[in-house]
Amino acid sequence: MNTEVYRFKVGDFECMAVSDGALAYAPPLFPPPAAFLFANASKEQLDRSLGEHSTQPEQWTEWTSPYTCLLINAAGHLVLVDTGAGGLSPSTGRLLQNVRAAGIAPDDIDTVIITHAHPDHTGGNIDREGNLTFLKARYVMWKGEWDFWTSGEAAQKLDEHGKMLLAFAQRNLPPIRNRLDLVDHETEILPGIRAVAAPGHTPGHMAVAISSRRQQLLCLSDTVLHPVHLEQPEWYAVVDFDPKQVVATRRRLLNKAAVEKALVLAFHFPFPGLGHVVQKGTGWQWRPIQTTG
Numbered sequence: 001m002n003t004e005v006y007r008f009k010v011g012d013f014e015c016m017a018v019s020d021g022a023l024a025y026a027p028p029l030f031p032p033p034a035a036f037l038f039a040n041a042s043k044e045q046l047d048r049s050l051g052e053h054s055t056q057p058e059q060w061t062e063w064t065s066p067y068t069c070l071l072i073n074a075a076g077h078l079v080l081v082d083t084g085a086g087g088l089s090p091s092t093g094r095l096l097q098n099v100r101a102a103g104i105a106p107d108d109i110d111t112v113i114i115t116h117a118h119p120d121h122t123g124g125n126i127d128r129e130g131n132l133t134f135l136k137a138r139y140v141m142w143k144g145e146w147d148f149w150t151s152g153e154a155a156q157k158l159d160e161h162g163k164m165l166l167a168f169a170q171r172n173l174p175p176i177r178n179r180l181d182l183v184d185h186e187t188e189i190l191p192g193i194r195a196v197a198a199p200g201h202t203p204g205h206m207a208v209a210i211s212s213r214r215q216q217l218l219c220l221s222d223t224v225l226h227p228v229h230l231e232q233p234e235w236y237a238v239v240d241f242d243p244k245q246v247v248a249t250r251r252r253l254l255n256k257a258a259v260e261k262a263l264v265l266a267f268h269f270p271f272p273g274l275g276h277v278v279q280k281g282t283g284w285q286w287r288p289i290q291t292t293g
């Protein structure tokens with residue numbers, strides 16, 4: 001299997017999970033993985049929960065997170081969800097070459113949906129010279145997200161790590177300003193492609209629901225960062241802006257995914273990031289799709 005492009009169908013829509021690469025999160029730049037991803041979990045809880053995944057918190061020194069974007073060919077529209085990290089690291093910025101290898105030119109993409117303004121989701125908006133990458137596309141973002149990062153609110157409310165993220169937003173967002181459609185309620189972006197409110201990870205974080213011929217794909221973006229977040233939906237990450245809201249959003253969207261048996265795409269999960277959510281006790285469990293054989 002090609003490990004950077006994974007093709008699948010949602011009803012009549014032809015979809016591709018496209019890798020932008022991966023980033024290793026480790027000290028000194030980031031806290032150790034368990035402390036980074038599960039900031040409010042006690043040591044006993046971590047030992048028990050991670051033990052079920054054959055992981056010991058103390059020995060887990062590095063979390064290598066894939067970055068997986070989504071491309072949808074939807075009735076004449078070519079839609080990209082998130083643009084990856086661009087040149088954030090030598091191990092990221094692979095989106096464009098993977099898209100081209102799949103026979104698609106950047107100018108073929110007419111709609112780019114940005115789930116939120118963090119650098120791993122907006123870095124591919126521009127090239128190394130700061131020029132726009134997708135010249136023919138209109139961009140879609142949640143209004144509250146755009147306002148937060150561009151109005152001065154982020155500078156007031158973010159801590160030191162958050163201010164690093166703001167510096168990227170100040171570089172990646174202005175070039176799309178003149179080709180931007182902002183949504184402020186759940187609505188269809190295109191036929192079969194719907195904006196879903198998913199606040200918490202960032203103030204205007206957005207999920208995307210795709211449906212065609214009664215098949216569904218729910219693109220969760222960073223509603224969950226690690227499969228353990230399904231089992232322990234109360235455990236938030238240090239990068240989650242509003243922990244209470246994150247937990248409420250998770251419960252709503254994971255329940256929706258489980259009840260509707262939707263296919264789910266999670267940006268930071270092992271490639272291709274696709275799977276199903278099943279209820280388990282008071283939480284859920286991740287069932288990745290089988291991609292071999």
Ligand SMILES: [Zn+2]
Pocket residue numbers: 118120121222267268
């Ligand atoms: Zn992310």
